[in-house]
Amino acid sequence: MDYKDYYKTLNIAKDASQEEVKRAYRKLARKYHPDVNKNVDADVRFKEINEAHEVLKDVEKRKAYDTFGNNWQSGQEFKPPPNWNNRYRKADYGSQHASAEHFSDFFESLFGGGAGHFSSEDLSSFSREHHARGEDLHAKVSITLEDSYHGAKRTITLNRTVDDGRGSLTIQPQSLQVTIPKGIIEGQQIRLEGQGNVGYGRGSHGNLFLEIVFLPHPLFTVGKRDVFLILPVTPWEAALGASIAVPTLGGNVDLKLPPNSQTGQKLRLKNRGLSSKTQVGHQYVTLSIYTPSAETAEQRELYEKMAKLMPYNPRSGFGG
């Protein structure tokens, strides 16, 4: 097990005041909140920040943590000391932060962990009957643009609370096959009924909400359902018109380039975007004219001839 440097996580000095701990935590929590920060590892960072705060905000826990920290060297394997008598092991955390569900093994070895991970709030509203619906789970799933274009199946692994068959609840990594429906777009959610945490007593299972994130694509970018591509063309293709094989998510498509096309012009390939059963997306192709460099005398001569034959000022709109 790795030792966790909570001071480093919150970017504060070991002798920081409780006020400084609070300020550093709040600032970082805003910055790395997974709903605000789009980086894929934001939720990991957010959990680390919450875990560090959970310990350092509590003077007693912080004192206990500091006792270990003094004897520990960076890179060293961490083991709880033998005289650690579980004084601080109580499952009283986890009720405050909806998005910070489970803390690290390091944390749990020092301060314990709750068995079922029900928040105290959940239990209080159901405690009379001792039944509670299992918690909903939220996760992000990264897919390619091709997955959305064609539809796909993905196997995901997530930590879930399950019944171990002997009447108690444990957290286990579980695999789940998920259908990625055709035309799903970034930010949309898929709800999997009953695939959340197991319920308490006769309570039903929670749901699983999967939020779609697109992996970057080497060629295409996306805005909602539309796919964008920058298409490099030669000056003669642009001037004379051409038929060009253009990549789309569904394979190459012939694009008729009209004569006298210009850089920046946008052409639409109908229905070649991320279309679902009910909604249609298109692909937009933006032209970008690439000029070959003039290297030989003959090539330079040709450009000079063009300048003479086709006098043209692309900056006429600037005035002056």
Place this chain on the structure above:
Amino acid sequence: MNQENCYTVLDDSTILGIAEICALCRVDTETVNEMVDEGLLIPEGTSPETWRFSALSIKRIQVTLRLQNDLRVNLPGAALVLDLLEELDELRSRLR
């Protein structure tokens, strides 16, 4: 491994009434009322009984609850954050 599961895509082709959306998000009707009053949710229909929410509202409710819980943001603050995040997404996709 679990077999194929029953799933729903929560896009704007799925429409929900107030009772359904409250059950899915585990909130009471009062909470949804407040969010509508704040303009954070914009249902079709004129009264709570006839309100029709797009399934996209589910994410707005869930994000609002997390922001309130994790960052102690109040309702107008959450509404502002949601609008700014939407704008940011749009600008980001234009940059790419």
